[in-house]
Amino acid sequence: MSISGNITDYDIQALIDGQTKDPFSLKLLEAIRQDPILYNRYLLYKKQKALLKFWWKDN
Numbered sequence: 317m318s319i320s321g322n323i324t325d326y327d328i329q330a331l332i333d334g335q336t337k338d339p340f341s342l343k344l345l346e347a348i349r350q351d352p353i354l355y356n357r358y359l360l361y362k363k364q365k366a367l368l369k370f371w372w373k374d375n
Contacts, residue, residue, distance in 0.1 A: 323347055323354060325361070332361050 323344065330336045331344050348354045 325357065328354070328358050328361050332358070332365055 327336070327344060328348070331341060331348075336344060348358045
């Protein structure tokens with residue numbers, strides 16, 4: 317069974333926040349590279365984090 321079917325938004329957010337550990341991080345990254353839907357969600361959350369950091373910096 318592929319890991320990509322078991323990945324949640326929380327998993328992706330944790331990866332972006334640096335809250336996951338190897339080997340799970342590596343499996344997540346590999347699944348994201350192989351699955352366009354996961355990749356788009358990953359990009360969305362990375363952009364969201366960047367926007368939040370920008371917003372908090374200025375407020």
